[in-house]
Amino acid sequence: MSEENMDHLLELTKQQKDFAATYLNEFDVERDKCIEQVLNWVKSNDDRHTRTDKFFIVRFLRSCKFDVDKAKLKLRKYHEQRAVSPEWFTNRDPFFPELQELLDLGIFLPLRQVDEEGRLIVIVRACVHDPKKHKLSDFLKVSMMLLDLAVRDHVSSSLYGIVAIHDMTGVQLGHALQITPTIISRLVDLWQSYPIRIRSIDYVNAPTHVNLVLNMFKQFMSKKLKERMHVHQGDGRMIIKKISMGVLPYELGGTEENYELLTRYWKKLAEDNQQWFFEDEKYKMKI
The missing domain is CATH 3.40.525.10 (CRAL-TRIO lipid binding domain)
Known part of the structure; x- marks a missing residue:
């Protein structure tokens, strides 16, 4: 599945939206702003090759309850792990x-x-x-x-x-x-x-x-x-x-x-x- 065809994965049911808002601090407008912040950060750093589809980015944000700084740190560690562990990732x-x-x-x-x-x-x-x-x-x-x-x-x-x-x-x-x-x-x-x-x-x-x-x-x-x-x-x-x-x-x-x-x-x-x-x-x- 190409990156440009992944946006539909951001569409949630009402039940999913309610859960995301209550437990993950995810709200539609703020979510899009947070995704954009992370994408801008990725583009301003050339030390990693990163997927840039929105669902990939939102997975990091959700795992950090939409704390953008924590999501950036996790994203960086994720790509670092893949570089320093070639026996697992090549x-x-x-x-x-x-x-x-x-x-x-x-x-x-x-x-x-x-x-x-x-x-x-x-x-x-x-x-x-x-x-x-x-x-x-x-x-x-x-x-x-x-x-x-x-x-x-x-x-x-x-x-x-x-x-x-x-x-x-x-x-x-x-x-x-x-x-x-x-x-x-x-x-x-x-x-x-x-x-x-x-x-x-x-x-x-x-x-x-x-x-x-x-x-x-x-x-x-x-x-x-x-x-x-x-x-x-x-x-x-x-x-x-x-x-x-x-x-x-x-x-x-x-x-x-x-x-x-x-x-x-x-x-x-x-x-x-x-x-x-x-x-x-x-x-x-x-x-």
Whole structure:
């Protein structure tokens, strides 16, 4: 989708407008002024190559509740992260064999329906890969590729946020050993630079020792993000209390598409967007 065809994504229903005004400080006239301020700031700084469609900019504004200065800072950090982490944000060709393997495993599965609150639900199958065979950098690269696709034109998630459910089925010591404090710090910085509002982070099918790794993550998180992290030793039934069965996949006790169907859908979508990924690599800080 070209930048000039994205403006329709700014059109909201009355319910969405009411929510945006109440919780995100978004009002039509002020919104347009804020977008213009950010665009003028982008044009006056030549140290980054930035998308300039209005929906892309408004995603940063919404994630910062229309604090223009905070949105500028997040926008800058976002492009900086993409420049300093080439192992995650370059060579994003979904047809590369190492990426095909991870796409076939279904490591990152955004659900195709939002929940009752309009939030995008993302299933992260963090332990389905073989840590002896698959590099963590490739795991994270594929995850970011699919996240980028999922939120690229997803109006609801830009307003109501995202719920990340980590299915820890199959966790091994090797998975934990892939995560170093340095990687954890970089990942948390990356999450906090993305134009998304993380509403909840839930871990299901999680053995007790997973808390050792999660405690390291918490050292780098904001107080608000820490409070939104929840660990469930069970099989996902606690999640059903928060999210309707009609949204969740079969493997988490729901009645919607299973992991296999979601995996096929997202793999094909990634392949269909090969050229978009090639073009997207240029949007980063100049270093």
